[in-house]
Amino acid sequence: MLVRLGAWSVLEAGQTFLVGYALARALDAGFLAGNVRTGLGWLGAAGLAVCAGAYGTGRVYGVVAELVEPARDRLVTAVVGRGVREADPGALSGLTQQVELARDTLAGVVMVSRSFLFTAAGALIGLFSLAPLLLTVVLPPLLAGVALFAVTLRPLARRQEAFLTADETLARELGVLCPGLRDVTACGAEERVAADLGRRIDAELATARALARWSLTRTAALAVGGELPVVLLLVTTPWLLRHGVSAGALVGALAYVTQSLLPALQNLVHGLGTSGSRLTVALRRLTTPTPRPLPRTQTPPTADHDQPQPARARRTTAAPALALASLSFAYGPACEPVLDGLDLTLPTGAHLAVVGPSGVGKSTLTGLIAGLITPDRGTIRVHGNPVPAPQATVLIPQEAYVHGGTLAENLALFRPDPVPEAELLAAADAVGLTPLLRALGGPGARVEPTALSAGERQLIALTRAYLSTAPLALLDEATCHLDPAAEARAERAFAGRPGGTLLVVAHRLGSARRAGRILVMDGARTACATHDELLRTSALYQQLTAGRPASPTTLTR
Structure with a gap:
């Protein structure tokens, strides 16, 4: 050649x-x-x-x-x-x-x-x-x-690599920062974050000038x-x-x-x-391999993980459904903590609503419980097992995911085996999906995600989570695109699952009133109690509800 x-x-x-x-x-x-x-x-x-x-x-x-x-x-x-x-x-x-x-x-x-x-x-x-x-x-x-x-x-090659490294570092920093801007604002860390980001920008500018000089x-x-x-x-x-x-x-x-x-x-x-x-x-x-973060330490699966379980089994143990101990988390070493020493215990079958202003850390809390984020300090246990516990937790975020298969395939996404049609139809009826199921042509109908409204995608995601075997359901404003009646029906369905526990980031006051207990996230003044108790003791909850009875009023600002 x-x-x-x-x-x-x-x-x-x-x-x-x-x-x-x-x-x-x-x-x-x-x-x-x-x-x-x-x-x-x-x-x-x-x-x-x-x-x-x-x-x-x-x-x-x-x-x-x-x-x-x-x-x-x-x-x-x-x-x-x-x-x-x-x-x-x-x-x-x-x-x-x-x-x-x-x-x-x-x-x-x-x-x-x-x-x-x-x-x-x-x-x-x-x-x-x-x-x-x-x-x-x-x-x-x-x-x-x-x-x-x-x-x-x-020298040119060295400065070219230094410039690329500085650019990647800045991009990675922005990738972490942008999704957490609300938390930065809520914690009053704008100046500190801006200073850290400014140093990254100055470092990239210095490498660019050095490359230009050579x-x-x-x-x-x-x-x-x-x-x-x-x-x-x-x-x-x-x-x-x-x-x-x-x-x-x-x-x-x-x-x-x-x-x-x-x-x-x-x-x-x-x-x-x-x-x-x-x-x-x-x-x-x-x-040269890219450095990888060390894997999180996980405990070996318990015996019941290794045994086949019935499709609708709910794991119930003597341990509480959720236990948080001294939980702390911040989006960086220089940022104010979003959660600082939070303790919380939920028994099996409990229904907890989480409320608070935008950016206070409600979605961060659900991400920590689901194992998507690692806490800085403290422990999280779901039915006695440390997170991540994917078989014990199901998280439904605000933006629902629907793929382009059949409706039955979408609904059975969290199940290892095919779901019997009778069980699928019963779940759809409980959550409120039946009208959409009929309009699409039944469980075997093909789904076109872009043709569905945001509320229709949320109903499919909610029914999928309802059919999962995970006993702890986390609804992170997962009903925000539904009307109040549809939201109430879906939450009652999750609260009534046998052996199931529900934690919902409340979007409306009615959602909070349906819960047995309410967690008001307010920094150092975070409180967990019933609706009536919080009206007497929590200034933030009084402000969010304005002392009104249950209504479609939204709780987040």
Whole structure:
């Protein structure tokens, strides 16, 4: 493959040699000697060489593809293998971005390096053929420019990687911060978060400026290696003429420098300077596994986990359904805690409503109980087992998920075995899904998620959770798109599940009044009691309810 690449490159470089040599011969032996036919003949030879060179360039692209694609395949195999063996979280980015970046930049590096090598060889051979003295003028600055560029390659690669690292760090910080902006505002941590984020931005700006400063050396390399030979040829023209260099040879030398060497050097500097550093960074990242967070410690499954259970079994144990002890969590070491030392115990069959202003941490609490977030301190146990306990907890968020299968497949998503149709229809009737089920055409009807309203998707998600075997249901404003009557029906269904426990982030006052106890999240003044007790003791609850009886009034601001 390399031999074929070299052979086609020689054909491509033939035009480089003839462009200057033919021009010199056309002047010296043709037009300046009064022989127009000879001059035109040499120019025609140069034109044919250009056509042959174009054909060689086309063949070069094919060989480069044969060289680059197997390298891409090996990188893909390595990234996929590492992702499967080590659960590397960087495998997806490696496949979708870094492998393609490596493939493209490798092709670019091969093309510009090969082009400069053969173009420079053709031009230097042409200069020597015209007059060896021309090499003493052109070659030293050319070598100096290439050497200056080569010295900057490693620092450029280091600064390119530093810039990418700073950019990824800033993106990761924003990815964590943006979903928690309400919590930041609720905790009054705007200035502290802004200061931390400002330092990340300043760090990326510093790396970008360092990269730009080193990029200036490419301009210096071009000036020394490509522009200075032109100036030297013009300055030394009288001396060269006195030493036997012909006028045609001087014109040919200028053609070699301006039409061949300078463009080839520009392609090398810009192509290798950018693509080479990117290729170095991409290959290093592809061959170095992404650090992964340590797995959370989990207790071995209990005996009843290993035994098959009836489809609608609810695990009931002597332990409470939910026990929180000294639970604390903050979205970063410099942030105010969203939860600080929270203690809470729910017996099996309890119905708890969680209320409070937006951003106070209600969704954070459900995420902690479901095991989606790891607490900073404290313990969480569901029926005596530490979280995450996916077989014991089901979380229904505000934005309901519905996939494009049948309605029965959507509803049975949390069940390991097919759900009997009678049980499915009974669950739909209990939650309030029956009218939609009939409108869609029954359990076997295909579901188009985009054709459903937000409330219809919530009814499907609620029925799916109702059919699950998890005894603890967490409704995080999962009924906010339903009318009050539909919301009440769904919550009564969950509260009445045999052995089931319900925790609902309340969206309306009526939802809170239906609960046996209410958790009012209010920072250090968080309280848990009945509706009547909270009206006497909690200023925030009094403000949220305004002392009114149950109504569709919303509780969140």
